[in-house]
Amino acid sequence: MISKRIQEMVPSVTLAQSEKIAFLKKQGIDVIGFNIGEPDFNTPMNIIKKAEEAYSLGLTKYTPAAGMIDLREEVCRKFKKDYNLDYSVRDVIVSSGAKQSLTNALMAIVDPDDEVIVPTPCWISYIEMIKLTGGKAVLVEMDESNGFDLDVDKIAKHITPKTKAVLINSPNNPTGAVYKKQDVEKLGNLAVKHNFYIISDEIYEKLIYTEEQNCCTASISPEIKEKTITINGVSKSYAMTGWRIGFAVGPTDVIKAMSDYQGHTTTSPNSPAQYASIEALRNSEEFVQEMKKEFDKRRKYIVERLNKMEGIKCYEPKGAFYVMPNIKYFYGRKYKDFIINNPMDMCDYLLEESRIAVVTGAAFLAPHNIRISYSNSMENIKTGMDRMEEALKKLK
Ligand SMILES: Cc1ncc(COP(=O)(O)O)c(C=O)c1O
Incomplete structure (x- = not known):
């Protein structure tokens, strides 16, 4: 059965x-x-070459559950360089794709009957992942006439004492919307005030076609950073979907819980792919x-x-x-x-x-x-x- x-x-x-x-x-x-x-x-050739190098160097064994230290350091450098954010290696987890980081994050913070607010349209896996934790996905419809921009006033109406997180995704799959800084900031301030997390899926961050920059939620203020789990990875930015490397940064206790869970479910992500991902983050601009x-x-x-x-x-x-x-x-x-x-x-x-x-x-x-x-x-x-x-x- x-x-x-x-x-x-x-x-x-x-x-x-x-x-x-x-x-x-x-x-x-x-x-x-x-x-x-x-x-x-x-996938660019310089990245592929690094994977080949990893095989010949014998980097084909398990790595720490949260990922290779060198890659986690590179992720820290990325957040410093792109958003002037300071993270230490203990605030980073590398997973088998951003999808696993998302699942880890939800498993780490959501208890049965907790609520996670998701603006829609959204990537459908979010809802199933939330359901798997025993939590409830609270869906809030965004307005097409505004290009599906983030409507924080509408989200605010759905915040309850059970709200554990709001899960946002910008640039957005499927709408292509890029959220404005003032809206993300307003949501971040609500997270601080009502004590919930923001899970900010920024996997498409490099693919923005206007003058706007990706509004990295955690970079808005130190208080908002404390409430934000950022999801990202190499899949979309470096054409590496099949390599299965994603990562998350966030509060140390949440990342530790995520890596405890990951340790029991997958041990660690693929090691040659982790090695190649260092090159992706370093040399692919x-x-x-x-x-x-x-x-x-x-x-x-x-x-x-x-x-x-x-x-x-x-x-x-x-x-x-x-x-x-x-x-x-x-x-x-x-x-x-x-x-x-x-x-x-x-x-x-x-x-x-x-x-x-x-x-x-x-x-x-x-x-x-x-x-x-x-x-x-x-x-x-x-x-x-x-x-x-x-x-x-x-x-x-
Ligand atoms: C919004 C969003 N988040 C996360 C992912 C998953 O990324 P990964 O392939 O790294 O697991 C996808 C993939 O389609 C996506 O569209």
């Missing part, structure tokens, strides 16, 4: 979609993937800038194309590599056997009719949107947008 805990887990909506896409591809049908949640760039320039070109192009399509409304996201157009206009419209009543119908229609794979916003609690990832070549984006435009014109 499967545990209640797992039975209560909502299976990933995107998995069903991936299955359909895999079937089409298997039949040799050319599907353009706009469903991808990782950079389409290769040029790569990051190149990747960002390319993503920005695609972002501008795709937003322009989408907004020219009749019925599509798409605000311009400032970060990450996703756009999330609203498709409500098409509800009730038909073509052949397809009737569009929700974003999932639109995903099925676009997959069948135009051979492009996009993700339903419903998977991120965005009930009237689809998520399009522009982590694909400019050529494929152009072809994909042409196909999408054609398919939408057919819906009457």
